[in-house]
Amino acid sequence: MPASREQATRVAVDRVACTGHGVCAALLPRQITLDEWGYPIVAAADDPAVDVEAAVRLCPARALRPSRAPRQ
Amino acid sequence: MNELLWYFSRATGVISMVLLTTTLVLGMTLSGRRSARPATSTVVAGLHRWLGLGMVVFVVGHVTTAIVETYVSIGPLSALVPFTAGYQPLWVGLGTIAFDILLAVAVTSALRHRISERVWRGVHLASYLLWPTALVHGFLLGTSDQPLLRLVTVACGVVGMLAVSWRIQATHHDREHRRSVTAQGWS
Numbered sequence: 001m002p003a004s005r006e007q008a009t010r011v012a013v014d015r016v017a018c019t020g021h022g023v024c025a026a027l028l029p030r031q032i033t034l035d036e037w038g039y040p041i042v043a044a045a046d047d048p049a050v051d052v053e054a055a056v057r058l059c060p061a062r063a064l065r066p067s068r069a070p071r072q
Numbered sequence: 073m074n075e076l077l078w079y080f081s082r083a084t085g086v087i088s089m090v091l092l093t094t095t096l097v098l099g100m101t102l103s104g105r106r107s108a109r110p111a112t113s114t115v116v117a118g119l120h121r122w123l124g125l126g127m128v129v130f131v132v133g134h135v136t137t138a139i140v141e142t143y144v145s146i147g148p149l150s151a152l153v154p155f156t157a158g159y160q161p162l163w164v165g166l167g168t169i170a171f172d173i174l175l176a177v178a179v180t181s182a183l184r185h186r187i188s189e190r191v192w193r194g195v196h197l198a199s200y201l202l203w204p205t206a207l208v209h210g211f212l213l214g215t216s217d218q219p220l221l222r223l224v225t226v227a228c229g230v231v232g233m234l235a236v237s238w239r240i241q242a243t244h245h246d247r248e249h250r251r252s253v254t255a256q257g258w259s
């Protein structure tokens with residue numbers, strides 16, 4: 001597994017694919033909150049890389065991709 | 073020893089059937105759910121994934137012991153190639169087909185986030201074939217002469233069919249909403 005994957009502490013959401021299951025919000029509470037319809041709102045915050053990995057695998061719509069915090 | 077293997081093979085077969093049915097029900101709730109709390113979806117998604125992948129261990133145990141024991145003649149080839157067993161070739165063959173599908177579904181799901189969505193979805197849809205195939209195999213071979221085991225199989229069948237029929241009539245709440253909004257037309 002490439003190193004960049006393991007270190008990813010953020011996710012990018014594919015909004016077209018997302019079906020609003022909210023798995024991402026449950027696993028990544030720091031960066032994802034849900035809007036009133038249950039779709040994710042992404043904030044600029046980091047969650048533990050293991051949780052990012054889990055969310056990417058568990059998103060039922062496969063709408064999550066690992067991404068890294070933008071360089072300051 | 074041989075007898076022990078035979079019982080082990082039956083036991084792992086029944087456990088696999090129950091796990092497969094549970095995984096099916098979880099999958100149906102996941103893909104057909106109207107609205108659920110994020111925590112609930114997460115638990116369901118996690119269980120669907122881990123029970124489904126974990127089941128492979130029991131099925132491999134079931135297949136291996138069925139081959140190793142010599143009470144009935146099932147050769148190693150029958151693990152992957154259907155209808156080659158000396159014993160009940162047709163019903164064992166159904167099990168082989170189910171095993172092949174299961175391996176494909178498990179591998180593509182383990183790698184789901186790395187392969188294309190179309191490939192994953194196409195293979196995953198075969199689960200609808202996997203479940204009844206495995207159940208008929210289990211009913212006719214392992215459990216038809218044991219009232220209690222037969223009850224387990226029938227219960228799995230009923231629960232699974234309820235879940236599938238619920239799934240068929242369930243639509244995504246947003247899809248309904250979208251449809252009603254489109255129906256209103258432009259004003």
Ligand code: SF4
Nearest residue numbers: 018019021022024059
């Ligand atoms: S887990 Fe996936 S489908 Fe569910 S809200 Fe998040 S991105 Fe959307």
